[in-house]
Amino acid sequence: MRSLFFLAASLLLLTNLTAQTYKFDFGNGAVANGYKQVLPDMAYSADRGFGFLESKKLEAVDRQGNALKGDLISSDEPFFFTVDVPEGNYDVKVILGDKAGTSSTTIRVENRRLMLDKTDTKRGEQVKELFSVHVRYPEIAGTDKKVRLKSRELAYFHWDHQLTIEFNGDAPKVAAVEITPNTKAPTVFLAGNSTVVDQANEPWAAWGQMFPVFFKPSKAVIANHAESGETLKAFKGAGRLENVLSLMKPGDYLFIEFAHNDQKPGGSHVEPFTTYQEMIREYAAAAKAKGGIPVLVTSMHRRRFDENGKIINTLDDYPEAMRQLAKEDGIALIDLNAMSKVLYEAWGVEASKKAFVHFPAGTFEGQSEDFADNTHFSTYGAYQLARCVVEGLKQTDLKLKKYLKKGIPSYDPANPPSFEDFYWPLSPKVSVIKPDGN
Known part of the structure; x- marks a missing residue:
C-alpha cells in the first residue's frame, strides 16, 4: 500500500513539474514568440484544443507595434474563450485595453464565477490583470469513479475538462491570455x-x-x-x-x-x-x-x-x-x-x-x-x-x-x-x- 502511495505521489509530482503553460496572442497582427495566435473565426474544436464558444460578433484589430500588445480581439457583446486543460489550479494573466481606444471589461470563468470586476482603461492604455482559477473534472482522482452529476450539470462549463473564460462588459478588448498551473x-x-x-x-x-x-x-x-x-x-x-x-x-x-x-x-x-x-x-x-x-x-x-x-x-x-x-x-x-x-x-x-x-x-x-x-x-x-x-x-x-x-x-x-x-x-x-x- 505504501509503495502505491509513493508511486501516486511521484506521478503527481511529475505531472506538476511538466504541467503546461498556455499562451495565446489575440488578434490578426504579428504573433509573439511562444504564443498561439487566436483569430475571431477560431471556434473551439477538440483537435485545436482551444477556441471561442457561442460568439458571433468578434472583431480583430491590429494597431501595429508590439507583437503581443499591438493587436487584440473585441466585441460589442459577451464572448467566451475556452481551453482544454488538466484538472487543477491555474493563474490566468490577461492583457486588456487598446492602444488607440478605451475599454471596459468584466471577467468571469466557468459558470459565471466572478474573477475581475469592472476594469476600465483610458484611451491608449493597456493593463495586465491576474486571477486564479480552479478547474475540476467529474472523474475522481485516484479512483475509477465519477461524481454522480444531475442532468442539468451535463451542460455546465465546469465539468467539461476545459477552462472557459467569459469576457463581458461595455467594451471588452483582449490582447493576450496566459494560463499557468498554480500548485502552491x-x-x-x-x-x-x-x-x-x-x-x-x-x-x-x-x-x-x-x-x-x-x-x-x-x-x-x-x-x-x-x-x-x-x-x-x-x-x-x-x-x-x-x-x-x-x-x-x-x-x-x-x-x-x-x-x-x-x-x-x-x-x-x-x-x-x-x-x-x-x-x-x-x-x-x-x-x-x-x-x-x-x-x-x-x-x-x-x-x-x-x-x-x-x-x-x-x-x-x-x-x-x-x-x-x-x-x-x-x-x-x-x-x-x-x-x-x-x-x-x-x-x-x-x-x-x-x-x-x-x-x-x-x-x-x-x-x-x-x-x-x-x-x-x-x-x-x-x-x-x-x-x-x-x-x-x-x-x-x-x-x-x-x-x-x-x-x-x-x-x-x-x-x-x-x-x-x-x-x-x-x-x-x-x-x-x-x-x-x-
Missing part, C-alpha cells in the same frame, strides 16, 4: 447548496461565485463544489465530498454550509443537534485527515418578514446547532445566518426584493411568469452575501484572511450598498427554471 496556493473548497453554488444562468446567483474576486491572485484559489438542492447526505452520496478530498492537500480549506435542504422531510433529513452535527463532524474530520482546515458557515435566512419587518427564522435550530458544534470542537465559524438577519432587515420588505430573484414577467427571454423567489439571490444579493462571508473571515484567526485583497473596506450589513450602485453586465445564458432547493 491553498485551495478553498466550498461545499454547499444552491445558496453557495456557481449558478450557471441569469438571473440566479449565489455567494460562492462572487467569493473569488476578493482574494489576491495566485495566493488562494476558490474551488466551488457546491450544487443546487444538495444536502450533507446527498453531497456525500453523489461523490462530491470524495472528489474534494481527492484534490485536497495540507493547508487547504473546506467551507461547509448546509441546512436549507437538510431540514426537509425525506431520506436526506437530519436533526439539528444529532445527525446534522454528526455529519458536519464527519466532513470536518475528513478534511483534517487530509491536512485540511474545516470552516463552518451558518446558512443565511430566507426572505420572510413578520408584520413588524423582522426576519422570521425558517431554519429552526440548524444555525444554532452549527454554532454550538464550532465552539465545542474549536472549528472556525462564519455566522452568515446572524449577518443575513441584520442585512435583510436593513433593506426592509420592499428593497430586499432586489437582492432576491424577484422580477416581473418578460424581464428575461422566455419568462412568461413573475419570479418571486425568497431563497435564491440576484447577482446583487449574492455579492452582498459574499461581502458578509469575507467580513466574517476577517474576524477569524484563519491564515486565509491574509490572502484577501488589500483595501477591501469593512462591510456593515446594517448599511449595505444600494442596488443602484451595483454593476453586473448580464451573461448570455438565461434560465427560467428555478434552481433545486428552497
